[in-house]
Amino acid sequence: MEKHDFVTIADLSKEKILYMIQMAKEFEMHPNREILKGKVVATLFFEPSTRTRLSFETAANRLGAKVIGFSDAKVTSATKGETLKDTILMVSNYADVIVMRHHIEGAAQYASEIAPVPIVNAGDGAHQHPSQCMLDLYSIYKTQGTLENLNIFLVGDLKYGRTVHSLIMAMRHFNPTFHFIAPKELAMPDEYKLYCKQHGIRYVEHTDFNEDIIAEADILYMTRVQKERFSDLMEYERVKNVYILKKDMLCKARQNMKILHPLPRVNEIAYDVDEDPHAYYIQQAQNGLYAREAIISDVLGYSLEDIKNDKTIIG
Numbered sequence: 074m075e076k077h078d079f080v081t082i083a084d085l086s087k088e089k090i091l092y093m094i095q096m097a098k099e100f101e102m103h104p105n106r107e108i109l110k111g112k113v114v115a116t117l118f119f120e121p122s123t124r125t126r127l128s129f130e131t132a133a134n135r136l137g138a139k140v141i142g143f144s145d146a147k148v149t150s151a152t153k154g155e156t157l158k159d160t161i162l163m164v165s166n167y168a169d170v171i172v173m174r175h176h177i178e179g180a181a182q183y184a185s186e187i188a189p190v191p192i193v194n195a196g197d198g199a200h201q202h203p204s205q206c207m208l209d210l211y212s213i214y215k216t217q218g219t220l221e222n223l224n225i226f227l228v229g230d231l232k233y234g235r236t237v238h239s240l241i242m243a244m245r246h247f248n249p250t251f252h253f254i255a256p257k258e259l260a261m262p263d264e265y266k267l268y269c270k271q272h273g274i275r276y277v278e279h280t281d282f283n284e285d286i287i288a289e290a291d292i293l294y295m296t297r298v299q300k301e302r303f304s305d306l307m308e309y310e311r312v313k314n315v316y317i318l319k320k321d322m323l324c325k326a327r328q329n330m331k332i333l334h335p336l337p338r339v340n341e342i343a344y345d346v347d348e349d350p351h352a353y354y355i356q357q358a359q360n361g362l363y364a365r366e367a368i369i370s371d372v373l374g375y376s377l378e379d380i381k382n383d384k385t386i387i388g
């Protein structure tokens with residue numbers, strides 16, 4: 074059987090995205106199963122993570138697989154000079170699938186080219202975060218009832234934000250209108266604006282962020298200004314608090330509008346927004362469990378039909 078990786082969301086067709094959403098829905102109905110009993114999932118996190126690592130590990134555990142891995146490369150033989158290639162080849166000896174986060178853009182693609190087992194990209198530098206994108210798509214689908222014809226407002230660090238880069242690519246199938254709200258230092262990179270033009274995706278750029286702009290949104294996707302991506306910390310200090318979403322800014326928001334955030338948040342959403350019915354970022358993170366159950370199952374060769382016919386459901 075051909076090896077099946079999950080490295081970039083750009084590889085997924087419209088049909089495949091909708092299929093993965095259906096799979097996530099099945100797992101949300103019955104998250105606890107033993108369909109992956111006997112499998113080993115490795116989680117290699119060369120960069121810090123809370124949600125992505127723990128939700129992948131929870132997904133594997135809830136499906137009956139065993140989990141190995143590390144959350145800090147300092148405890149591995151990388152500190153002795155072992156290359157990424159050798160690390161991947163070693164772990165491929167032990168695990169059926171490797172979930173990897175790495176600070177180098179393209180690291181997951183490279184790993185997929187050398188590993189005999191499937192590679193799942195859990196974030197590569199400022200490049201892509203396709204599993205986050207799947208849970209974002211699932212969250213948008215759940216809250217809007219469709220992925221088609223939506224106004225999606227991306228706010229904050231659009232330069233380094235790999236989640237917004239992945240979302241643009243995935244939404245190309247669904248006729249979105251994007252609004253990019255960022256200071257000029259963190260504006261959407263030209264390559265993604267070019268991508269929009271090449272794929273006929275409408276976008277508008279703003280530097281203002283206020284209730285009148287928010288009023289047009291179906292999805293308000295907030296992002297953190299990522300300190301770890303800045304080489305000049307003075308520049309980070311200048312832009313870190315540039316957009317803070319406050320409760321009173323939601324006064325003109327559409328009823329269906331939901332606020333998403335890949336999390337972690339630092340200061341960009343005031344805590345009183347959490348109680349507002351538009352806030353959806355905590356449920357969004359929970360959707361990550363179901364989306365990642367779908368991703369692991371899919372790369373290991375289980376189909377939607379297999380999941381629907383699965384007789385190992387627990388509880």
Ligand code: CP
Pocket residue numbers: 121122123124125126196205335336337
């Ligand atoms: N959204 C996300 O990637 O969160 P973590 O960095 O905590 O995994």
